């Protein structure tokens with residue numbers, strides 16, 4: 020299987036934060052959701068992928084090529100949306116499209132018009148008068164209008180109402196149908212990721228916790244709950260343990276192996292949602 024994006028042993032240090040040994044692989048034809056708490060390192064990873072900041076070490080290949088050495092041809096085939104899209108605020112959406120089109124050899128004006136219509140945006144609208152959600156939709160229309168092969172989206176669904184979010188998710192699923200494209204998107208809306216992602220990467224405090232197929236994660240990771248008096252028996256095999264007055268809960272990475280080592284008859288074993296995993300594995304203890 021050919022990879023559209025490979026991040027290999029990537030490191031980047033700021034004064035008080037470090038991204039450590041980041042490894043991510045996205046095969047062609049798939050969508051990867053990138054999740055993590057605020058400040059976990061998602062935007063920094065995306066900026067490194069886009070070569071907007073300098074890496075300390077490691078390697079990033081996009082379409083099989085180094086993202087720095089082949090930056091211009093690679094960026095010609097990437098549709099990128101920043102978490103806070105930046106425009107010339109006093110100008111119109113139409114002007115913005117014409118301007119963006121000059122930078123891409125494959126700009127498709129018809130596609131841009133089609134997307135504006137779908138998102139109910141008029142070309143005559145002045146950018147500074149757009150709502151937050153409409154600005155994001157404009158950024159998405161721009162990112163999708165130069166025939167990109169890879170979409171890199173930093174929180175594309177934040178600020179969008181559920182109807183538009185759903186439309187956007189449909190567009191992303193449609194985008195990968197030809198099996199030649201890929202989507203890498205970060206989001207705090209885990210239901211969006213559960214809905215459309217094939218792969219999920221979870222980052223916490225600058226380290227990858229997992230980067231795996233969604234179905235594998237949701238099938239093998241389970242939420243285990245039990246009587247707090249029995250916690251000693253299980254605690255070494257549970258992650259992110261939370262204790263209340265009566266019970267405990269924790270995450271198990273491989274439920275079959277857990278069952279082979281413990282009597283689970285008194286436990287409740289539930290399917291995990293991404294929110295369960297995020298809450299248990301990334302919440303700092305007070």
Ligand SMILES: Nc1ncnc2c1ncn2[C@@H]1O[C@H](COP(=O)(O)OP(=O)(O)OP(=O)(O)O)[C@@H](O)[C@H]1O
Nearest residue numbers: 033034035036055056057058059060061062063064
């Ligand atoms: N240029 C910089 N100089 C110093 N520290 C930085 C810089 N950019 C980011 N950081 C720090 O790196 C950490 C990770 O930030 P990042 O924006 O990557 O997190 P995030 O996961 O995208 O968070 P959020 O979900 O809130 O957008 C934060 O502690 C942030 O303050």
